[in-house]
Amino acid sequence: MSTKSSAGILKQFRRKVLSNWMLYLFVLPTLAYIVIFHYLPLYGIQIAFRNYKPARGIWGSDWVGFKYFIKFFNSYNFYEIVRNTLIISFMEMLMFPMPILLALVLHYTPIAWLRKFTQSVTYAPYFISVVVLCGMVVAFFSQSGIVNQISLKLGGQAVDYMNYPKYWRALYVGSGVWRQTGYSAVIYIAALAGVSPELHEAAIVDGANRMQRIWHIDIPGILPTIVILLILRCGRVMSVGFQKAYLLQNDLNLEVSEIISTYVYKMGLQKGQYSLSTAVGLFNNIINFLLVISVNKAANVLTGSGLW
Amino acid sequence: MKRTIAILLTAILLLCAAGTALADGLFPLSEPMTFSVVVKQGAQDLSTDYGEKKCYQELSAKTNVVIEWMPFKSTSYAEKVTQMIAGNTLPDAFAGGSFDVVNNYEVLLDLTPYLEEYMPNWNRYLNENPLIKDMLTMTDGGIYCLPVAAGPNDSGKGLSIINTGMLYVNDTFLANYLDGKIPSSIEELHDALIIARDNDINGNGATDEIPLLACNNYRGGLDDMFRFFGVPLYTSNYTAYTDETQKNVEFIADKDNYKEALTVLAKWYEEGLINTDVYSMTYDDYSTRFYEDSSMVAFCINYCPDMCFKDGLSNWTPIVYLENGDHEKLVMSHSDFEALEGMAVTTACKNPEVLLSFIDAINDDFETWAQWRYGNKDEIWCYAEDGEHYYTYLMGAALDSGLAYGKYRQTYSAHLNGLSYGGIYELLKLDDPKTEVKGAGRAFFYKTVADQLDDATIHYTVVRHGYWDADQLEELSDKETEINTYCNRFKAESIVHGITDETWNTYLSTLKRMDVDGYLDLFNEYLTRND
Numbered sequence: 001m002s003t004k005s006s007a008g009i010l011k012q013f014r015r016k017v018l019s020n021w022m023l024y025l026f027v028l029p030t031l032a033y034i035v036i037f038h039y040l041p042l043y044g045i046q047i048a049f050r051n052y053k054p055a056r057g058i059w060g061s062d063w064v065g066f067k068y069f070i071k072f073f074n075s076y077n078f079y080e081i082v083r084n085t086l087i088i089s090f091m092e093m094l095m096f097p098m099p100i101l102l103a104l105v106l107h108y109t110p111i112a113w114l115r116k117f118t119q120s121v122t123y124a125p126y127f128i129s130v131v132v133l134c135g136m137v138v139a140f141f142s143q144s145g146i147v148n149q150i151s152l153k154l155g156g157q158a159v160d161y162m163n164y165p166k167y168w169r170a171l172y173v174g175s176g177v178w179r180q181t182g183y184s185a186v187i188y189i190a191a192l193a194g195v196s197p198e199l200h201e202a203a204i205v206d207g208a209n210r211m212q213r214i215w216h217i218d219i220p221g222i223l224p225t226i227v228i229l230l231i232l233r234c235g236r237v238m239s240v241g242f243q244k245a246y247l248l249q250n251d252l253n254l255e256v257s258e259i260i261s262t263y264v265y266k267m268g269l270q271k272g273q274y275s276l277s278t279a280v281g282l283f284n285n286i287i288n289f290l291l292v293i294s295v296n297k298a299a300n301v302l303t304g305s306g307l308w
Numbered sequence: 309m310k311r312t313i314a315i316l317l318t319a320i321l322l323l324c325a326a327g328t329a330l331a332d333g334l335f336p337l338s339e340p341m342t343f344s345v346v347v348k349q350g351a352q353d354l355s356t357d358y359g360e361k362k363c364y365q366e367l368s369a370k371t372n373v374v375i376e377w378m379p380f381k382s383t384s385y386a387e388k389v390t391q392m393i394a395g396n397t398l399p400d401a402f403a404g405g406s407f408d409v410v411n412n413y414e415v416l417l418d419l420t421p422y423l424e425e426y427m428p429n430w431n432r433y434l435n436e437n438p439l440i441k442d443m444l445t446m447t448d449g450g451i452y453c454l455p456v457a458a459g460p461n462d463s464g465k466g467l468s469i470i471n472t473g474m475l476y477v478n479d480t481f482l483a484n485y486l487d488g489k490i491p492s493s494i495e496e497l498h499d500a501l502i503i504a505r506d507n508d509i510n511g512n513g514a515t516d517e518i519p520l521l522a523c524n525n526y527r528g529g530l531d532d533m534f535r536f537f538g539v540p541l542y543t544s545n546y547t548a549y550t551d552e553t554q555k556n557v558e559f560i561a562d563k564d565n566y567k568e569a570l571t572v573l574a575k576w577y578e579e580g581l582i583n584t585d586v587y588s589m590t591y592d593d594y595s596t597r598f599y600e601d602s603s604m605v606a607f608c609i610n611y612c613p614d615m616c617f618k619d620g621l622s623n624w625t626p627i628v629y630l631e632n633g634d635h636e637k638l639v640m641s642h643s644d645f646e647a648l649e650g651m652a653v654t655t656a657c658k659n660p661e662v663l664l665s666f667i668d669a670i671n672d673d674f675e676t677w678a679q680w681r682y683g684n685k686d687e688i689w690c691y692a693e694d695g696e697h698y699y700t701y702l703m704g705a706a707l708d709s710g711l712a713y714g715k716y717r718q719t720y721s722a723h724l725n726g727l728s729y730g731g732i733y734e735l736l737k738l739d740d741p742k743t744e745v746k747g748a749g750r751a752f753f754y755k756t757v758a759d760q761l762d763d764a765t766i767h768y769t770v771v772r773h774g775y776w777d778a779d780q781l782e783e784l785s786d787k788e789t790e791i792n793t794y795c796n797r798f799k800a801e802s803i804v805h806g807i808t809d810e811t812w813n814t815y816l817s818t819l820k821r822m823d824v825d826g827y828l829d830l831f832n833e834y835l836t837r838n839d
Binding site: 053054055056057071075076077135138139142143160162163250251252254255258266267269271272273274 | 408796
């Protein structure tokens with residue numbers, strides 16, 4: 001009976017595929033891409049449990065169990081670098097509403113040219129490479145940089161911001177906001193365009209002001225988008241970008257700027273300890289994965305929206 | 309006359325290198341034989357095709373050996389080499405080092421069976437330098453790579469010293485404000501720095517003077533100042549040999565003179581005598597400052613001058629050391645070689661004896677060696693008139709090129725890739741008047757440094773090279789990274805934000821917790837592993 005039913009399901013599936021073969025054909029490249037570049041390389045995870053030597057290859061390297069995980073946990077600065085990573089990540093999370101606010105501002109800007117101009121100006125920094133961005137940050141905030149020049153003109157004092165750990169996180173997160181906000185706002189602008197104008201018309205008739213319309217119509221309208229992006233963002237909590245942190249790092253701000261990715265770069269990649277790098281990467285991804293599941297569950301309960 | 313002397317010199321070197329491949333008739337080959345060699349391209353090497361280098365073309369024509377050079381930029385060299393090893397796309401040889409020989413020696417050829425028969429020059433060199441040979445020898449007794457050799461320092465006293473980063477004084481400032489008298493003590497330097505701070509030394513009316521300019525991202529920045537306090541600190545390496553045997557190290561960053569150096573530098577920083585961005589400035593910012601205008605800088609800490617700057621620092625004079633109370637007069641110098649992993653032949657090479665003979669032939673005679681080492685004859689080096697020496701400086705086409713000495717040298721020579729060994733410094737003529745053109749060559753600085761050495765103690769930098777058990781090396785390397793990172797941090801914080809007894813004591817107790825003693829034990833065990 002069950003065989004018959006299975007055969008029936010298979011037949012039905014085949015019929016569906018054949019009748020929509022063009023659609024499946026479109027999906028095929030994406031599917032191939034994900035399988036080839038995202039699933040097949042997963043076999044490399046075993047490097048974290050082996051004493052990987054390139055000359056022997058993955059399969060020829062010796063198994064060492066959790067040696068590299070333990071090594072990471074026992075490293076002298078483990079707590080400091082995990083703490084730094086989490087603090088920066090959560091500070092970035094706090095900036096999560098910035099693109100939403102920008103999208104709302106742009107959405108409600110009545111002058112078309114001003115809206116387009118603002119969007120272009122805020123979008124442009126995204127195309128500046130991280131290396132150039134960091135060079136700009138260092139130059140602007142140095143002792144003789146433009147920020148100190150302005151400060152001196154206004155009667156303030158010059159401060160070499162890169163010499164003080166207390167400014168580093170703000171510079172890191174702030175420069176990220178400057179670079180990313182315009183780009184990240186695009187998806188919210190699109191989502192806002194999808195909110196039914198009839199709702200706004202009805203609200204205006206009912207006497208709602210602009211803030212009330214934003215709060216009661218726009219925000220709920222784009223809430224599923226916000227939730228999905230927030231869940232995806234939570235999946236990167238432990239993965240603070242390496243490049244910017246490394247480029248803005250110096251010996252004076254190391255107590256706040258040493259994060260997991262820079263540590264892995266120094267201990268793992270620069271010294272050719274690929275197993276350690278893989279172990280830390282795997283550890284990060286497991287934490288990220290658990291966070292995504294938890295936040296998704298929470299989002300489902302609280303808002304009814306989620307990734308699945 | 310010159311030609312006769314050159315031939316004579318060549319003949320002497322040829323005799324020394326008895327039994328070379330060229331002499332024994334292996335070369336020229338009847339048919340061209342091609343090899344692929346991955347080479348690390350130096351940061352200053354502007355060449356676009358390694359095969360265009362004259363030194364290679366001449367030797368290739370003599371031997372019929374064709375090399376397909378695969379130059380990788382030094383910044384990505386190690387990663388690309390690892391990828392090639394992991395992907396089993398091995399070339400015939402790697403030249404340029406910086407790859408993990410300990411963990412990859414299985415894909416490299418043991419050179420010991422070839423040394424005597426096919427590499428007589430290298431064989432002799434290694435036999436004459438047992439310490440280097442000892443370091444090269446793997447735990448299984450094999451030698452899997454050649455070193456990047458700088459040659460013995462005793463014959464070239466002063467020559468490797470300037471490679472470490474050194475204090476320089478601006479000649480204009482020296483003439484205008486110090487009556488041409490180079491500061492000879494730490495107190496005199498302090499006074500000179502204050503003069504630079506309080507005067508408009510570049511005469512532009514703005515208070516943009518930098519008494520002492522250093523960049524931590526370049527050759528250790530202020531690290532060179534520590535030796536004036538008797539601390540043999542070299543680019544953030546906090547261990548030093550205890551004696552000339554180079555078999556024992558001590559930790560230097562917990563001593564009283566280290567604290568004294570930090571205290572003095574912190575005071576100078578507070579007094580505005582050191583650039584505020586010493587720890588945040590990038591190398592590009594630093595070199596740009598010299599390229600554009602360095603007239604506001606009175607003193608700087610810099611690397612070998614001809615390598616970095618457009619004018620070869622022609623307006624700067626090195627200060628080898630300063631008197632400072634009872635502190636030992638120290639100068640730092642490279643050890644006998646610069647890096648361990650120079651050139652290695654892989655197991656993919658089908659005719660290793662031919663390739664190794666070709667590599668060895670680079671050292672057959674003086675002219676070939678000099679072309680590979682420095683670049684083209686009569687452009688960057690030529691014989692001195694006495695015929696017994698040579699000197700190096702920019703001349704002819706090289707001078708017309710507008711390139712700094714170092715850039716020209718790297719672009720037209722094969723530079724240091726373990727293909728040739730160094731050490732013919734004793735033949736360099738330092739007092740030839742032609743070398744006394746600042747910025748045109750390195751010899752002038754060699755001479756200036758050598759003249760100032762007097763009774764200074766040369767302290768060789770600790771080079772943790774040599775093979776050992778992979779796990780123990782990994783443990784040593786991990787400990788070293790953690791301790792050095794912490795010491796770098798404390799050093800920077802102390803100089804910029806000040807040092808107190810409380811911060812010093814916390815630092816010492818942290819070092820204890822980081823198990824510095826264990827690190828030293830492991831290090832010393834490593835240094836005596838073959839005894």
